[in-house]
Amino acid sequence: MSSTALDDPLELDEFTRWEKADGGGRVAESSLRIGGMHCAACAGTIEHALRQVHGVLEARVSASAQCATVRWDASLTRASALARAIEQAGYQAAPDTAAAARAMRQAEARTALWRLFVAAFCAMQVMMLATPAYVSAPGELAPDLKRLLDWGGWLLSLPVLCFSAQPFFAGAWRALRLRRIGMDVPVALGIAVAFIASSGAAFDPGGRFGSEVYFDSLTMFISFLLGGRFLEMRARHRAEVSLEDATARLPQTVMRLDADGAVEMVSAKRLRVGDLVRVPVGQAFAADGSLIDGATRADESLLTGESRPVAKGPGDNVVAGSLNLQSPVVMRVERSGGDTRYEAIVALMRAARSQRPEMLASADRWAAPFLWAVLLLAATSAALWSVVDPSRVVWVLVSVLIVTCPCALSLAAPSALLAAAGALGRSGVLLRRLDALQGLATMQVLFVDKTGTLTEGRLRCVEALPLAPMSAAEAGRLQGIAASLAAWSTHPLSTALREAAAPAASSWREVHEEAGQGLEAVDADGARWRLGSAAWTGAPATSGTRSARAWLARDGIVLLGFSFDERLREGAAEAVRALQADGVELRLLSGDGKAQAQAVAAALGLVSAAGDLTPDDKLAAVRAEQQRGRIVAMLGDGINDGPVLARADVSLAMGEGALVARSQADGVLVSNRLGDIVQARALAKRSLRIVRQNFAWAALYNATCVPLALAGWLPPWAAGLGMASSSLVVVMNSLRLAR
Amino acid sequence: MDILYLLIPLTAVLVLGILGVFAWAVHHGQFDDLEQHGAQILETDDTRLDRYQSR
Numbered sequence: 164m165s166s167t168a169l170d171d172p173l174e175l176d177e178f179t180r181w182e183k184a185d186g187g188g189r190v191a192e193s194s195l196r197i198g199g200m201h202c203a204a205c206a207g208t209i210e211h212a213l214r215q216v217h218g219v220l221e222a223r224v225s226a227s228a229q230c231a232t233v234r235w236d237a238s239l240t241r242a243s244a245l246a247r248a249i250e251q252a253g254y255q256a257a258p259d260t261a262a263a264a265r266a267m268r269q270a271e272a273r274t275a276l277w278r279l280f281v282a283a284f285c286a287m288q289v290m291m292l293a294t295p296a297y298v299s300a301p302g303e304l305a306p307d308l309k310r311l312l313d314w315g316g317w318l319l320s321l322p323v324l325c326f327s328a329q330p331f332f333a334g335a336w337r338a339l340r341l342r343r344i345g346m347d348v349p350v351a352l353g354i355a356v357a358f359i360a361s362s363g364a365a366f367d368p369g370g371r372f373g374s375e376v377y378f379d380s381l382t383m384f385i386s387f388l389l390g391g392r393f394l395e396m397r398a399r400h401r402a403e404v405s406l407e408d409a410t411a412r413l414p415q416t417v418m419r420l421d422a423d424g425a426v427e428m429v430s431a432k433r434l435r436v437g438d439l440v441r442v443p444v445g446q447a448f449a450a451d452g453s454l455i456d457g458a459t460r461a462d463e464s465l466l467t468g469e470s471r472p473v474a475k476g477p478g479d480n481v482v483a484g485s486l487n488l489q490s491p492v493v494m495r496v497e498r499s500g501g502d503t504r505y506e507a508i509v510a511l512m513r514a515a516r517s518q519r520p521e522m523l524a525s526a527d528r529w530a531a532p533f534l535w536a537v538l539l540l541a542a543t544s545a546a547l548w549s550v551v552d553p554s555r556v557v558w559v560l561v562s563v564l565i566v567t568c569p570c571a572l573s574l575a576a577p578s579a580l581l582a583a584a585g586a587l588g589r590s591g592v593l594l595r596r597l598d599a600l601q602g603l604a605t606m607q608v609l610f611v612d613k614t615g616t617l618t619e620g621r622l623r624c625v626e627a628l629p630l631a632p633m634s635a636a637e638a639g640r641l642q643g644i645a646a647s648l649a650a651w652s653t654h655p656l657s658t659a660l661r662e663a664a665a666p667a668a669s670s671w672r673e674v675h676e677e678a679g680q681g682l683e684a685v686d687a688d689g690a691r692w693r694l695g696s697a698a699w700t701g702a703p704a705t706s707g708t709r710s711a712r713a714w715l716a717r718d719g720i721v722l723l724g725f726s727f728d729e730r731l732r733e734g735a736a737e738a739v740r741a742l743q744a745d746g747v748e749l750r751l752l753s754g755d756g757k758a759q760a761q762a763v764a765a766a767l768g769l770v771s772a773a774g775d776l777t778p779d780d781k782l783a784a785v786r787a788e789q790q791r792g793r794i795v796a797m798l799g800d801g802i803n804d805g806p807v808l809a810r811a812d813v814s815l816a817m818g819e820g821a822l823v824a825r826s827q828a829d830g831v832l833v834s835n836r837l838g839d840i841v842q843a844r845a846l847a848k849r850s851l852r853i854v855r856q857n858f859a860w861a862a863l864y865n866a867t868c869v870p871l872a873l874a875g876w877l878p879p880w881a882a883g884l885g886m887a888s889s890s891l892v893v894v895m896n897s898l899r900l901a902r
Numbered sequence: 903m904d905i906l907y908l909l910i911p912l913t914a915v916l917v918l919g920i921l922g923v924f925a926w927a928v929h930h931g932q933f934d935d936l937e938q939h940g941a942q943i944l945e946t947d948d949t950r951l952d953r954y955q956s957r
Contacts, residue, residue, distance in 0.1 A: 269934060277928045281921060288917050292910070308906060315910045319917060 170241050178258035179242070189237040190220065195245065196230050198255035198267050205254070205334075208341055212252035216244055231256070253337045268400055275396055279389045282327035285319045286382035292316045293379040306368075313365035316378035320358065323382045327389060328354055344534045349541070350388070353564035357381045357879060360557040375554065377561065377879060384565060384883025391887030394894075417449045418442075420493065434499040443491050448481045450499040457492035461485045529572060537567040537869075544873045555875055562872040566882035567865060571889040575857030578897035583850035586901050591834035592815075592843045599829035602813025603847035606747060606796035608788050610781070610807070613753035613763055615800040616817055617837070618729040622656065624663035628724040630702075641723050643667035645715045648684055648694050652676055656713050659727055660694075681713070690717050729759070731766060738837035739767045745844065747796075752781045752807075781807045798840065799828075815840065850900050857893045864889045 179193040197209060206224040209231060213222035218239025224231045233245055242258075249256040257267055292315045295304055331354060334347030361376040368374040418426045420439040434440065434450050442448055448461070460472035463485040472488050475481060481494055483503040541563040548556045580597045587594060594600065611617055627642050647666035649657035651674050671684040681695010693700045693716045700716040702724065715723045739749055750771045753760040757774030764772030773784070785807055788795045797804070797811035808814035808828045816828035818835050832839050868885055871877045877885075927933065 272934070273928050273931075276933055277925065280924055280928070284921065284924075285917065288913065292913075308903070311907065311910055315914055318914050322918075322921065 170243050175242055181237075184236070190234055191237050191242075192232060192234045193242055193245065193258075194230060194232055195249070195256045195258060196267060197224065197249065198229070198257070198271060200229050200254060205337075205345070208337065208343065209249055209252055209254060211341070212248050213245060216240055216248045219245070253333070271396065272400065275389070275393050278327045278330070279386065279393050282323050282382060282386035282389050285323045285327075286379070286386045289316045289319050289382045290379045292319070293376075296376075310365070310368065313368075313376050313378075316376060317362060317365050320361075320378045320382055323385055324354070324358055328385050330392075331385075331388075344531050346534065349534060349537050349564040349567065352538075353561045353879075354381065354385065356557060356564070357561045375558075377558070380561070380879035380883075383880045387880075387883040387887040391891050394891060417446075434496050436496055436499060438496045438499075439493055440496060441491060441493050442487045444487055444489065447486050448483055448494060450483050450494075450496045451481070451503045452494045452497040453478060453480050455493045455495050457490055459487055459489040459492050462488050533567075533572070537564070540567075540869065540873065548875065552875075558879065559872065559875045561879045562875075562877045562882045563869065565879060566868045566872045566877060566885055571861035571864060571893045572858070575861055575893055576854050578894050579850050579853045579857060579900060582897045582900040583846055587830075587843055587846060590839065590842065591836065592830055592832055592839050594830040596829045599813050599815075600847040600850055602794065602796060602829070603844050604851045605794050606813060606844075607793045608748045608750065609742060609796045609798060610750050610752050610785060610811070611797075612799040612804055613751055613760055614729065616732075616798055617735050617751070617763060617767065618731055622659040622727045623730040624659045624725050625728040626726045628726060630721050630724065633722075638723065639664070640667065641715060644669060644686075644692070645694055645723065645725070647671070648674075648682055648692060648715075651684070652682055656725075656727065657682075660713070660725060663725075691719075692717050693719075729763065731763070732835070732837055734836055734838040736767050738841050739769065741838075741841040742844070743768075745841070747844075750784075752776055752784060754778075778804075778806055782810055785810050798832075846900065853896055853900060857896055860892060860896070861889065 175191075175193075178195070179191045182190045182192065184190045200206070200209075209224045210222045213219050213224075213231065213233055216235075218236045219233060220236060221234040222231060223233075231249070235242075235245065246256040255267070292312045295312060296309065328351075331347050331351045334345055335351035338345035338348055357377045358381060361378050361381065363370060364374050364376050365378075417429060417434065418441040419429050419434070420441055421427060426441060439455065440449065440452075444459075454475055454477050456477060458474070458476045461475050461481055462472050463482060475492070480497075483498075541560055544563055545556050545560045548559050577597075580600055583600055584594045584597055627638055629638050633641075642664040644667050646661050646664040647669050648671065649660040650666055651657075651671070670687050672686075674682065674684040676682050677695070677699065681693060681699035683691065683693050685691055695713060697714060700714040700721050701719065702714040702716070702721045712727055713725045714721050715725075742749060749769055751760055751764045751769050751773065753763075753772070753774050754776055757772075760772045760774035764770075773780075776784075781804070785795050785797065789812070794813075795811045797808050797814045798816075799808055799814070800817040804816075808816060813830075814828045815830045815832055818831055818833040830843070864885070868877065868882070872882060
């Protein structure tokens with residue numbers, strides 16, 4: 164795609180989200196995929212190039228995900244200018260939509276395979292030509308035959324040097340031009356030194372470069388490095404494909420129903436709130452909404468990690484991106500486009516992918532001094548060896564340059580954190596900040612909100628309280644009548660009554676609902692029933708029915724009272740027990756009455772429960788714990804939890820919760836299952852353990868191999884093998900988390 | 903052992919030839935998806951396996 168086509172509004176919307184700026188202008192946030200990145204240092208280079216563009220407010224580049232998120236002012240610059248800036252820095256940019264990314268991935272995979280094959284195949288041939296020099300006794304090999312073999316090795320090394328090793332030279336050149344240092348610099352230097360010295364020895368035997376050639380070591384080293392990068396690239400592509408599968412789930416065209424019931428095919432982007440859409444079996448719901456007609460089962464595994472299909476009937480909510488599995492249905496659109504839960508989740512995933520956690524930033528800071536130290540060491544060792552044994556100077560210099568591996572250090576944290584975040588995402592916990600993993604693993608106090616977090620937002624009818632003595636069967640019959648009358652109302656108490664008992668078969672006439680008071684209707688026998696508040700039914704305030712909140716009356720005589728209770732979320736008690744066993748102190752913070760908070764706390768086995776709290780009180784409670792030096796986590800859902808979520812060291816929001824809560828939290832429990840937090844903590848602990856293992860391995864590797872190379876005990880080919888495998892060990896170790 | 907003076911240059915030429923063949927294969931997508939064709943026989947739809955099949 165030419166870069167000016169990026170400015171087309173329809174094209175732009177594919178990879179850009181718009182926000183209102185303070186001054187009335189528009190601020191765009193664009194996602195771009197970057198091609199040609201090899202190491203963590205490249206990210207800084209591209210960020211620098213983007214920030215030079217006039218009008219760019221913020222640029223974040225993720226080396227591990229190879230994508231950039233740029234916030235820019237629409238009145239000052241254009242998307243094509245961003246792409247040009249990236250291209251001038253020596254990389255490729257494409258909008259972050261699946262098609263362009265797939266093409267870029269395919270081209271990258273083909274080029275990488277091609278480079279690897281050239282290097283490996285030539286290395287084998289060069290090795291064959293080098294064998295006689297190793298196996299022959301001194302003087303056995305005729306000098307002119309030796310020269311012919313060296314010439315053959317030189318010729319077959321040329322494609323490796325000029326083509327296969329090109330990424331190393333390009334990377335080193337880019338780094339030098341920007342006066343930075345990347346891991347390609349010592350590698351490229353090593354390759355160049357080895358090739359020049361060997362060529363000198365091959366064409367001028369006994370000259371200033373001696374008569375030893377290293378073409379075999381050189382080509383083998385390049386193919387080991389490329390092999391390592393190829394495997395890394397494959398793993399990265401797999402991760403990208405799985406993310407794209409998740410994001411490319413919405414259908415392109417949908418069947419919209421007109422007012423007269425005719426079907427019209429329209430783009431999913433044209434859907435508006437209130438539209439009726441027919442969804443055939445096997446298609447994904449294109450927007451959030453509710454079912455109008457038909458009953459089916461929906462696969463919501465993408466959004467919630469819940470693999471069982473969920474039964475959906477008329478009136479039930481469906482989520483964009485979930486699949487219709489059983490029968491065709493008609494839905495009414497309630498939220499479309501960027502407002503859907505699906506889009507919010509996709510935006511979260513993008514944000515998490517492109518931001519850089521603290522641990523990674525510190526690894527990047529070490530990389531540059533480390534590389535300078537390597538260059539210094541190599542120069543010192545070359546100087547020393549030129550005194551001790553001039554014939555081995557080149558050999559030692561090349562080994563030292565090649566064997567040191569800052570990439571294992573710089574991959575140690577991000578590879579593990581990304582793998583863990585990916586695994587969590589699949590099981591229904593989305594992380595907005597990768598740092599949240601560290602907080603999850605180390606949290607000491609967890610504050611939980613009550614309504615909507617520990618309990619469902621709905622009520623449950625717990626008891627029917629007769630006002631006059633009556634048999635259980637009679638009370639059950641009356642409860643059925645109440646349920647059937649409650650079916651006429653959508654009030655939360657009515658919903659709870661309907662769920663509590665099977666509705667009796669009654670035919671109601673003259674049904675009338677007084678908002679905030681209750682229902683009134685006449686049954687088949689002419690009796691006038693009322694269901695509702697004490698004032699509406701005329702219920703007396705007696706001690707036996709104090710907890711009741713709704714009453715049923717026939718012809719002015721109150722018969723039954725109903726008491727309600729909040730319904731605990733499924734698995735809440737197990738999750739609380741598991742977290743307490745894991746050493747986390749749980750505390751309930753609620754804006755509701757103290758009695759209700761304590762009832763819920765008692766049901767869950769929580770020691771501490773505070774009720775009647777304002778958002779400021781909640782904030783103060785979190786701050787007090789933080790001042791005692793403890794790591795505080797917060798789990799909430801409501802608008803009033805927003806500031807507290809932002810204040811806590813790590814915060815999680817429920818997927819059903821308010822948008823404010825979700826945007827302030829570090830992570831979202833999409834599935835609304837409290838048990839997920841237990842699993843997330845276990846995984847976070849494992850990922851920190853793996854990060855420590857990775858750092859230990861990278862440090863141990865460098866501490867062992869650098870002295871060996873300095874002492875001249877490590878030939879260049881072994882150095883190449885060691886460097887490639889040390890990176891691979893780190894990546895493989897991290898990928899254990901993704902399983 | 904004089905034959906070596908012919909065989910070594912011949913090796914070099916042969917290697918370059920093989921590289922050319924592999925270049926063609928890579929850039930025509932022969933290695934893009936190694937699993938797909940094995941699984942294709944299990945699929946029920948009767949799309950042609952390649953564009954020469956219908957002849």
